[in-house]
Amino acid sequence: MEKKMVTVYLSGELFKVPEGSTIIMALEYAGFQLKRGVGCREGYCGACATVYREKGDYKLKGGLGCQTVVTEGMAITQIPFVPAEKPLYELETLTPDVGTFTNLFPSVFRCVACNTCTKACPQDIQVMDYIQSIIRGDLESAANISFDCIRCGLCAMRCPAEIVQYDNGILARRLYGKYLAKKSPELDNRVEEVKNGKYDADIEKLNKMDRDELSKVYYDREIKIT
Amino acid sequence: MKIPYFPGCTMKTTAKNFEMSAIASAKKIGIEFVEIPRWNCCGVVSSLTSDDLMKHLAPVRNFLRVQEMNKAEAVSENRLLTLCSMCYNTLSLTNNRMKENADELQKINDFMHREDENYAGSVDVVHFLSILDEWGFDKLKIENPLKNLKVASYYGCMLLRPKEVGIDDPEAPQIMEKLVTAMGAESVEWDAKSRCCGSYHTVKNIDLVKKLVSGIINDARENGAEAIITSCPLCAFNLDVRQKEMAVKNSDFQTMPIFYFTQLLGIALGLEKSDLGLEFNAINPNEILKKYEKIKGAK
Ligand code: SF4
Ligand code: SF4
Numbered sequence: 428m429e430k431k432m433v434t435v436y437l438s439g440e441l442f443k444v445p446e447g448s449t450i451i452m453a454l455e456y457a458g459f460q461l462k463r464g465v466g467c468r469e470g471y472c473g474a475c476a477t478v479y480r481e482k483g484d485y486k487l488k489g490g491l492g493c494q495t496v497v498t499e500g501m502a503i504t505q506i507p508f509v510p511a512e513k514p515l516y517e518l519e520t521l522t523p524d525v526g527t528f529t530n531l532f533p534s535v536f537r538c539v540a541c542n543t544c545t546k547a548c549p550q551d552i553q554v555m556d557y558i559q560s561i562i563r564g565d566l567e568s569a570a571n572i573s574f575d576c577i578r579c580g581l582c583a584m585r586c587p588a589e590i591v592q593y594d595n596g597i598l599a600r601r602l603y604g605k606y607l608a609k610k611s612p613e614l615d616n617r618v619e620e621v622k623n624g625k626y627d628a629d630i631e632k633l634n635k636m637d638r639d640e641l642s643k644v645y646y647d648r649e650i651k652i653t
Numbered sequence: 654m655k656i657p658y659f660p661g662c663t664m665k666t667t668a669k670n671f672e673m674s675a676i677a678s679a680k681k682i683g684i685e686f687v688e689i690p691r692w693n694c695c696g697v698v699s700s701l702t703s704d705d706l707m708k709h710l711a712p713v714r715n716f717l718r719v720q721e722m723n724k725a726e727a728v729s730e731n732r733l734l735t736l737c738s739m740c741y742n743t744l745s746l747t748n749n750r751m752k753e754n755a756d757e758l759q760k761i762n763d764f765m766h767r768e769d770e771n772y773a774g775s776v777d778v779v780h781f782l783s784i785l786d787e788w789g790f791d792k793l794k795i796e797n798p799l800k801n802l803k804v805a806s807y808y809g810c811m812l813l814r815p816k817e818v819g820i821d822d823p824e825a826p827q828i829m830e831k832l833v834t835a836m837g838a839e840s841v842e843w844d845a846k847s848r849c850c851g852s853y854h855t856v857k858n859i860d861l862v863k864k865l866v867s868g869i870i871n872d873a874r875e876n877g878a879e880a881i882i883t884s885c886p887l888c889a890f891n892l893d894v895r896q897k898e899m900a901v902k903n904s905d906f907q908t909m910p911i912f913y914f915t916q917l918l919g920i921a922l923g924l925e926k927s928d929l930g931l932e933f934n935a936i937n938p939n940e941i942l943k944k945y946e947k948i949k950g951a952k
Binding site: 559 | 660662665666691692693694696697707708710711714764765766767768
């Protein structure tokens with residue numbers, strides 16, 4: 428059966444691509460060889476931030492190229508990289524409080540609570556809420572709310588206050604993890620076990636698997652949460 | 654009374670002693686503060702530009718939370734209570750503007766992303782001092798009168814100006830003085846009560862702030878005060894922390910304790926010392942509080 432095609436505009440150029448394609452699939456179908464702006468293709472890595480407009484809709488939308496299905500008349504541009512000011516810091520010298528953000532990310536206090544970031548986030552994170560948690564020094568909430576952030580950069584692209592939300596989020600999670608979270612003896616034990624070679628044989632086994640085998644064990648794995 | 658409460662960022666960072674003493678005092682009186690869920694920063698300074706509506710999103714978003722709390726019948730008040738003078742000022746100014754200007758409110762509602770409803774303009778902003786006044790200062794059950802304690806009430810700018818949002822007469826305010834008298838203390842009249850503390854100059858121009866703070870403290874002392882009360886975390890920071898820095902540098906400097914009004918109120922209401930957060934005050938207040946040994950839990 429002939430596949431139904433849809434018309435899309437990739438960086439302004441018209442292409443016909445199969446209906447049901449994701450944006451990444453559409454780009455590759457159209458002949459683009461992707462070196463940046465693509466990664467895991469599973470919606471985890473955040474490398475394929477894309478902006479698009481749908482036909483008849485005035486809204487400029489954002490999404491992950493690998494998770495967003497094209498629609499008839501969609502206009503698409505990839506944002507493979509978002510330039511962000513990124514201060515360097517030594518976690519060991521920082522304190523887990525609002526003062527650390529005042530020094531490293533003073534722009535966070537410019538937030539006007541417009542919630543544009545939340546609207547832009549493909550992960551459905553309450554982005555504004557984690558920024559606001561940082562402003563009031565509640566790093567535990569900031570760490571929890573921002574936990575699923577994949578650093579795609581779409582929030583920062585839209586923020587009228589020029590805040591780089593994801594870099595603030597990751598600093599909050601680092602500070603929370605290092606200084607505030609309850610220590611887990613299980614983690615220390617596991618690190619010790621890894622060091623002592625307990626899993627060397629298993630890793631060896633995984634290393635020898637081909638793609639299909641690896642994929643099978645990956646999807647069949649059991650995650651035990653105790 | 655179950656009233657929606659907007660803490661603001663300082664209550665969770667530099668002014669924890671204000672928040673804890675206020676909540677405990679209110680509880681003792683019979684007023685329950687219900688912290689509004691998912692609140693955001695008030696916006697800090699109200700935008701005075703006539704066309705920069707963006708800066709008013711933050712206050713209005715908080716009013717939406719109050720609207721929702723009322724719908725869910727989680728509170729008994731359609732008023733939003735604040736403690737911080739600066740938050741009070743910012744929230745009030747924006748709220749008035751929204752109530753008076755339907756076009757602007759409409760625009761703001763259109764840009765209020767990811768909210769279920771529009772702000773209807775029906776919330777009122779109120780400061781804790783006004784709630785106490787309304788409750789009746791004379792009805793407060795004072796268990797531990799602060800006899801002979803001479804207190805200067807410091808208003809700064811944000812509680813009084815501009816007069817449209819002032820909680821009292823901007824030229825001759827008396828609301829805090831009434832509270833002081835109700836607590837059994839002696840209210841001191843002085844000139845500097847609504848003088849500016851230097852506000853945000855404290856970030857860059859510390860010397861200017863120290864000069865202003867010295868002037869304020871000297872005026873209080875010359876008029877016989879032993880302590881100053883305030884309701885603004887930024888004023889408190891300048892009067893308390895900057896004062897301490899001056900005292901450390903100059904051993905002749907005679908210090909004067911700075912309290913949030915709720916800390917003295919807590920003592921007068923007979924609260925436990927652990928409810929007051931006195932350990933967070935920069936200038937040690939224990940010396941002058943010795944007289945009021947009845948502070949529960951005091952060592
Ligand atoms: S918070 Fe920002 S960077 Fe993180 S996933 Fe959401 S939009 Fe992307
Ligand atoms: S987009 Fe920027 S200014 Fe708007 S709520 Fe998010 S962080 Fe704040």
